[in-house]
Amino acid sequence: MRNALLAAVAALSLAPAAQAADLAATTLALRDKALTDTTAWDVTESLTTEVGARPQGSPGMDRARDWGVAKLKALGFENVHVETFETESWLRGAESAEVVAPYPQKLQILGLGRSTPTPAGGIEAEIALFRTLDEMLAQPPGALKGKIAVVTQPMRRTQDIGGYAAAVRVRGAGGEAAKRGAIAYLARSASTDDTRLPHGGGGFRAGIPMAALSTPDAELLERMAARGKPVRIKLSLQSTFREKAPAYNVVGEIKGREKPEEVIVIGGHLDSWDAGTGAVDDAAGIGVTTAAAKLIAGLPQRPRRTIRVVMWGAEEQGGSGAAYAAAHRDEVANIVVAGESDLGAGEIFSAKLPKGSREHPAMKAFAAAVVPLKVLVSREPAEDGGADVDGLKDLGTPVVQLQQDAGRYFDLHHSADDTLDKIDPRELAQNVAVWTAFVYAVADSDIDFRKTASAAQ
Ligand code: ZN
Numbered sequence: 001m002r003n004a005l006l007a008a009v010a011a012l013s014l015a016p017a018a019q020a021a022d023l024a025a026t027t028l029a030l031r032d033k034a035l036t037d038t039t040a041w042d043v044t045e046s047l048t049t050e051v052g053a054r055p056q057g058s059p060g061m062d063r064a065r066d067w068g069v070a071k072l073k074a075l076g077f078e079n080v081h082v083e084t085f086e087t088e089s090w091l092r093g094a095e096s097a098e099v100v101a102p103y104p105q106k107l108q109i110l111g112l113g114r115s116t117p118t119p120a121g122g123i124e125a126e127i128a129l130f131r132t133l134d135e136m137l138a139q140p141p142g143a144l145k146g147k148i149a150v151v152t153q154p155m156r157r158t159q160d161i162g163g164y165a166a167a168v169r170v171r172g173a174g175g176e177a178a179k180r181g182a183i184a185y186l187a188r189s190a191s192t193d194d195t196r197l198p199h200g201g202g203g204f205r206a207g208i209p210m211a212a213l214s215t216p217d218a219e220l221l222e223r224m225a226a227r228g229k230p231v232r233i234k235l236s237l238q239s240t241f242r243e244k245a246p247a248y249n250v251v252g253e254i255k256g257r258e259k260p261e262e263v264i265v266i267g268g269h270l271d272s273w274d275a276g277t278g279a280v281d282d283a284a285g286i287g288v289t290t291a292a293a294k295l296i297a298g299l300p301q302r303p304r305r306t307i308r309v310v311m312w313g314a315e316e317q318g319g320s321g322a323a324y325a326a327a328h329r330d331e332v333a334n335i336v337v338a339g340e341s342d343l344g345a346g347e348i349f350s351a352k353l354p355k356g357s358r359e360h361p362a363m364k365a366f367a368a369a370v371v372p373l374k375v376l377v378s379r380e381p382a383e384d385g386g387a388d389v390d391g392l393k394d395l396g397t398p399v400v401q402l403q404q405d406a407g408r409y410f411d412l413h414h415s416a417d418d419t420l421d422k423i424d425p426r427e428l429a430q431n432v433a434v435w436t437a438f439v440y441a442v443a444d445s446d447i448d449f450r451k452t453a454s455a456a457q
């Protein structure tokens with residue numbers, strides 16, 4: 001009797017260790033499967049080929065929504081549905097820019113999101129050129145009256161988001177130009193490339209026309225301005241803007257076997273800008289996260305918790321993350337963790353986990369699977385899970401940050417060069433392996449990131 005009791009106690013105390021060993025072994029096996037699986041590529045190829053560009057509020061977005069539903073169903077997801085909301089939609093019309101004096105030449109530009117259109121015939125004015133944003137910001141009110149403000153501050157290539165964070169300030173400074181009297185704003189593209197393709201993106205509503213200049217054209221204007229004669233530009237930017245247009249988050253789930261109400265939310269954004277086919281931004285993120293969930297669904301038994309893939313519908317123009325958080329406010333306590341893949345298709349080089357969780361057996365299993373893929377498991381906790389999970393994070397949802405190498409991303413991002421051929425299938429598969437390992441380790445364990453965070457206080 002006593003021996004039987006001791007054996008039972010021993011079995012009980014062994015159970016967590018045995019479970020952890022199972023979790024670790026399955027995580028490794030899934031990682032290996034992910035490295036040769038083509039689902040992410042197939043999904044990315046399908047979205048960019050069958051839909052292409054899909055700005056919020058465009059017919060392309062409607063087709064993307066229908067594509068998302070059909071794709072998730074075809075891959076065996078459950079509870080596939082569309083969550084409709086309303087947000088802004090800015091759609092490009094005809095655009096052109098040229099130097100009219102003293103050295104007439106055409107310029108390559110892309111209007112920025114939320115730009116005000118020019119009158120039909122365009123506008124023509126002298127430029128005021130600044131090589132840094134700070135130089136423009138130092139101008140007093142009225143100093144740019146009647147001028148087209150041009151900021152040519154270049155962007156540094158960095159592995160993380162640092163170079164872009166600085167460049168985005170330049171892109172978004174149209175309002176600052178307007179405050180100083182400018183009648184239009186041209187910013188050097190937030191680009192690390194030297195092609196003559198401009199890189200667009202969102203600006204803030206400034207009440208003036210705003211566009212991105214290709215990087216060679218920004219430098220061309222610098223050289224013209226340095227010659228001392230006034231440089232005059234003619235600019236025509238047409239667009240339509242709706243404050244409220246229908247938008248869609250497309251959702252599918254892999255239901256958990258034990259605690260289906262506990263949910264891991266992952267995804268990418270379904271919308272894109274319009275110059276390219278939105279391959280690295282962000283068909284790749286859709287492909288990676290969909291593939292991760294699909295691989296886990298292929299196990300002999302479901303993980304304990306539910307995995308939910310969300311294809312957010314309005315990241316570029318804003319609103320999909322806020323709409324998602326608002327719609328799921330009551331469920332937040334059951335959202336175990338959230339994360340978005342939205343920095344292209346380069347390898348993941350660093351994983352920032354929710355606070356205090358590094359030593360948990362589930363995160364040890366994750367680390368054992370991804371360290372051989374050259375992923376640094378950071379000592380710093382995740383702070384940013386992606387724009388579309390910011391709303392959930394603000395409501396207290398833990399987030400994960402699987403940081404991609406952005407070294408090449410900003411050669412392509414928001415430009416006509418954002419196309420499928422730029423994606424390396426091996427790098428894409430590395431992303432899938434890392435996401436799969438993380439999601440599985442969380443989904444088939446009882447890790448509670450809110451507890452690990454409060455224990456780490
Ligand atoms: Zn994106």
Ligand code: ZN
Nearest residue numbers: 273281316414
């Ligand atoms: Zn983007």
